[in-house]
Amino acid sequence: MAVNLYIPPESHIFAVAGVEIGTAEAGIRKANRRDLTVFRLAEGSSVAGVFTLNRFRAAPVQLCEAHLAAGQGIRAMVINTGNANAGTGETGLQAAKDTCQALAGLLGIEPAQVLPFSTGVILEPLPVDRLTAGLPQAIADLQDNNWFAAAHSIMTTDTQPKIVSQRVALGNNTITITGISKGAGMIRPNMATMLGYLATDAGIAPDLLKEMVRSIADRSFNRITVDGDTSTNDSFIIVATGKSQVRIDSTSDPLYEPLYTALADAATELAQKIVRDAEGATKFMTVQVEQAKTSEEALKVAYAVAQSPLVKTAFFASDPNLGRILCAIGYAGIADLDVNGINLWLGDVLVAKNGGRNPDYQEADGQRVMKEPEILVRIALGRGDVSDTVYTCDFSHEYVSINADYRS
């Protein structure tokens, strides 16, 4: 069902010097599938992350934040699928600690140098014994270029692995950026049942990377929405191993901008892949709001449209139902919005003009746009000069089926 989700051939996935990956079948929830992933990171790597704002933060998220704050240098990451270790209280926290302890012991590092991640069902105890029993298998599998296996291993309701990889010329050098993500439902700003990992062999000063990961998450993973739910476990991590010749310590470095852009583009691609593979998605929609007074109000409108079940079901039906879009703009919460200033395009077709149906609009033109798998919804508010964009998908029968059956 995924919408134009590009999966690069394995030959186009570049190893990142300083990152090794191994996977294993730990039997966390289901037998005969790789559900455990270990990253080993070279000494001296900078690692920074952003995490869910949900008040029910899962145990591994709490540990990630503590271990990043401890500042001992992150040397490994461990990810399990099948169980989110969320809403599991003290027992769950202990399970996450035991996981870090076990991996640290096997790799000869400190537990505070390990970042743990979990994704899957909530409120069920993590089978930590099975997890730790699987670690030696994952460690035995550690290889330079195991990104593809990792992209598969972290999937839950995803139908496709999500992976980006590119080589970027920076000054006289070339760096590599490779990343994976997972997530298919329960997605909206401020992170979701979403895991994203981006690694580069560029060197980036730790404090700078900390700023960059926030800003990049805000432009990528915080601009996608599937169903408006945000999960307990969402995490986005950037690793910079420093194994290339490129090292950047401040925003004034001339290579900072191109590096930032390359990382942000890769993150946006990973984020968009989550929408393309969203549960039951048949269309990929870009909701672009222009002429707002502030980014906040642009996003209010974009999210109102992107999250409206009525808009999303109309898109599923390829129905250019502009009434539902205008209606969502109307309840987005901009108190002094003058609807007479609003123009609305579906693709290149001006469907609403000055807040009403464009007199020149022909339904056949709207229909043509709506039948495409990728649709741009462009809304001009006529209030200012700020734009912002959100990515989303339609709402199909399949979404209901998947989410009604998830635990069975």
Add this chain to the structure above:
Amino acid sequence: MAVNLYIPPESHIFAVAGVEIGTAEAGIRKANRRDLTVFRLAEGSSVAGVFTLNRFRAAPVQLCEAHLAAGQGIRAMVINTGNANAGTGETGLQAAKDTCQALAGLLGIEPAQVLPFSTGVILEPLPVDRLTAGLPQAIADLQDNNWFAAAHSIMTTDTQPKIVSQRVALGNNTITITGISKGAGMIRPNMATMLGYLATDAGIAPDLLKEMVRSIADRSFNRITVDGDTSTNDSFIIVATGKSQVRIDSTSDPLYEPLYTALADAATELAQKIVRDAEGATKFMTVQVEQAKTSEEALKVAYAVAQSPLVKTAFFASDPNLGRILCAIGYAGIADLDVNGINLWLGDVLVAKNGGRNPDYQEADGQRVMKEPEILVRIALGRGDVSDTVYTCDFSHEYVSINADYRS
């Protein structure tokens, strides 16, 4: 598909002295169905209403507000289905004015004494000629007890008519309260594609009724949610004809409280009927949040749970997926929420205790509750002593089908 939607027998629907109703087939959108309804109200009736907060307020809503403000005394209401006359600009406003003018001419009253209402598709011109051509038929049909026909005539995607009727003893007298509503999707607080009309033969001072209609809407129609969308046309009206012996001029009248309660109960029943008949609904859920600091935060949590597509699809599947409910509580937006203080019941079963799974909870107990058509979700936040309640339904395949096919 409606969930326990009680339709009283015609013999239990009581006429309200001072209210006559007629319906007609005007062919607004479809042939061979009654789609036009006229109310004639006795002189001296008090009429008050509340309307959508959507910035795209439909033309009839704008006229309703103007005519209520004009204070000439409302003597008639006219309701068409099939076309919402929304997003139709000046032409649409003129069409609504023409409707009032035509009805006023036929009834020998002023246009400003008419309230117009429209519901149906948005952004298409109202066929005002067909509408006004149907008025004589509706007027010829005016009768005391035509409530049932009106309940049918105002339906759009509703599968069942929604009607309440009761006689209430007030002091030494008996008054009658009868009302109808329509609406099935696009429902959430601050009104929705929702029309509600409640009439009583009690007399209520106009200023008092104005206060009462706001307060009662807030306890009834503003506490239901189907899909979080709010429409351009939502309206709730109370008519008090004063044809009984009861007349109430202030809140200090000893009969005020029982009258208020009777009207509020009738409005709540009408509102709940909308949820019971919501598009594709198979379950009716009451989300009750207790121990909040404020009503605002209780409602934030209640709506986060009631509007989560993941929660709603789990209920559709009769899956006691408490993880999804806790998750929604977590992202409801209470920044200092201590999740360890949260208890959660499904029906009478304590499923989560102190923010985690209740150790004594058996899945079979949750399953038993979830199989019922009516489910109480009770959430105690452990922060204060304020409670509030929201009514909603589950999210089914049928919802997607109905909304993907609505215009075809």
